[in-house]
Amino acid sequence: MxxxxxxxxxxxxxxxxxxxxxxxxxxxxxxxxxxxxxxxxxxxxxxxxxxxxxxxxxxxxxxxxxxxxxxxxxxxxxxxxxxxxxxxxxxxxxxxxxxxxxxxxxxxxxxxxxxxxxxxxxxxxxxxxxxxxxxxxxxxxxxxxxxxxxxxxxxxxxxxxxxxxxxITPAALGHEQAAAPIDVSSRQRQILFVGRLDRQKGIDLLLDSYARVRPRFKLTIVGGAVRNDLSLAHSDEIEFKGWLEKDELDAAYRSCDAVIVPSRWEGFGFVAVEAMARSKPVFASAVGGLVDIVEDTKNGRLFPLDRLDEMLREIDQIPNEDLVRMGQNGRKIFEEKYxxxxxxxxxxxxxxxxxx
The missing domain is CATH 3.40.50.2000 (Glycogen Phosphorylase B;)
Incomplete structure (x- = not known):
């Protein structure tokens, strides 16, 4: 063939x-x-x-x-x-x-x-x-x-x-480290966004909500503008890393406590699966293919975009053991389906x- x-x-x-x-x-x-x-x-x-x-x-x-x-x-x-x-x-x-x-x-x-x-x-x-x-x-x-x-x-x-x-390929993601949760009890919580900085990915909504809520967790943004369809205000309280090479991106995934995906629309949602492969819970907007990947309260949380402020507050308050449990469930779902x-x-x- x-x-x-x-x-x-x-x-x-x-x-x-x-x-x-x-x-x-x-x-x-x-x-x-x-x-x-x-x-x-x-x-x-x-x-x-x-x-x-x-x-x-x-x-x-x-x-x-x-x-x-x-x-x-x-x-x-x-x-x-x-x-x-x-x-x-x-x-x-x-x-x-x-x-x-x-x-x-x-x-x-x-x-x-x-x-x-x-x-x-x-x-x-x-x-x-x-x-x-x-x-x-x-x-x-x-x-x-x-x-x-x-x-x-x-x-x-x-x-x-x-x-x-x-x-995605487990071997390319550091399989031997994928299921090892990190100790989050003694440091500031780390939340990661990965993706293009454009309207589809909802980065503007996330930054606006973060400025309103002012949560205690640290937000790290990995990615850059491609379509230039948004004007984004940077903040000293948010770390913008730009696009990262494979090993650096893997390190960013492994060092975070959860991944947030506030997309306006998604046919699938690669970032959610990449997070699950590394045993990280996913906080995602309830749109498109994300509703099939994220099982609410099992491997992450789904939320309407108009309740993004509430979700950021929940990320602040959710117990560490719940984050670890959802991350481990996500890894199992990844191995079964993705x-x-x-x-x-x-x-x-x-x-x-x-x-x-």
């Missing part, structure tokens, strides 16, 4: 996803070739396995992108096209509609978060929803990255969907079903 992955962007958790998928598929006995069409070179793929096709969102640029991708498909003749995110999914499935994809090539699509499930103008969401519904008829299988995504796909009549939750091996095996099984 020859697989060609196509991704028009590498923002957010998509690069993490593709990195894990590439490592598994390039060593799979049932996959003879796994290549990638990406907007730029990456250090985790060799040049011979990567087709670099720069992208932009203008109509002319998308037409040029489609032409380049069509040439690559004709050259590679893959058994399966695995499309990632709505732009690549829209462009290539539109090509299939126009007869520009070989009929023997199967199409697997993953939106990595439905565009119509995000906050935005209702007319745009309606357009995205109808486009996804129409293009599903030119798709052999659609991967939903959470039960939430599957539920809303079924609600709007999008066919051929299967839930394969995102996963490992990369489970995700990758399910993806390859889906390929085999589609090709047969």
């Amino acid at each position: 020859k697989i060609l992955h196509i991704a028009e962007t590498l923002k957010g958790g998509l690069e993490t996803y593709l990195r894990m998928v590439s490592g598994f598929q390039q060593n799979s006995p049932v996959i003879t070739q796994a290549k990638f069409v990406l907007p730029g070179p990456v250090e985790w793929l060799s040049s011979q396995d990567t087709h670099v096709v720069p992208t932009a969102r203008s109509p002319l640029a998308l037409a040029s992108y489609a032409a380049e991708v069509r040439k690559i498909i004709r050259t590679e003749r893959p058994s399966v096209l695995h499309l990632h995110s709505s732009i690549a999914g829209g462009v290539v499935r539109a090509m299939a509609l126009l007869g520009q994809v070989p009929q023997e090539t199967k199409i697997v699509y993953c939106s990595h978060g439905w565009a119509f499930d995000q906050i935005g103008p209702s007319y745009k969401k309606s357009i995205y929803r109808w486009a996804e519904w129409l293009l599903s008829y030119w798709t052999d299988a659609i991967i939903c990255i959470s039960d939430h995504e599957l539920r809303i796909a079924e609600k709007f009549g999008i066919k051929r969907c299967r839930c394969i939750p995102n996963g 490992t990369a091996d489970r995700m990758n095996s399910a993806i390859v099984d889906l390929y085999k079903e589609s090709v047969l």
Whole structure:
């Protein structure tokens, strides 16, 4: 089986996803070739396995992108096209509609978060929803990255969907240290935020709430602006670390007592799973895929965004033993549901079903 992955962007958790998928598929006995069409070179793929096709969102640029991708498909003749995110999914499935994809090539699509499930103008969401519904008829299988995504796909009549939750690799997270809680009895509580500093991730809401409540815990922010859609006020009481390398990020996770995820919307919620893999409880907004990952009071807490102030006060007051208990429960849930091996095996099984 020859697989060609196509991704028009590498923002957010998509690069993490593709990195894990590439490592598994390039060593799979049932996959003879796994290549990638990406907007730029990456250090985790060799040049011979990567087709670099720069992208932009203008109509002319998308037409040029489609032409380049069509040439690559004709050259590679893959058994399966695995499309990632709505732009690549829209462009290539539109090509299939126009007869520009070989009929023997199967199409697997993953939106990595439905565009119509995000906050935005209702007319745009309606357009995205109808486009996804129409293009599903030119798709052999659609991967939903959470039960939430599957539920809303079924609600709007999008066919051929299967839930394969995102996963991460325990070995990459310091497995031998993952379940070891740290002593929090003699120091200030440490709470961690990890993610882009943009509207989707709710960082503005978190900083505003922190300024109002003035909790006793220390808040550490890991990440940086990508979209520049917010103006954020910095404070001497909050530590901004910017983007961290892998080992530094792992140390930040391991040294915190809990992770907070105040997103406005999430198709999945990689940060929550990364925290659970390190035995950390998750305090998350009750939106999107987060409601499937965080089991309230078991491995963390879910809260409406309009009650964020209350949640910060609860984080201050919750006993240390409850934090440790929820963190340990989170590790168990992670091992049961969210490992990369489970995700990758399910993806390859889906390929085999589609090709047969």
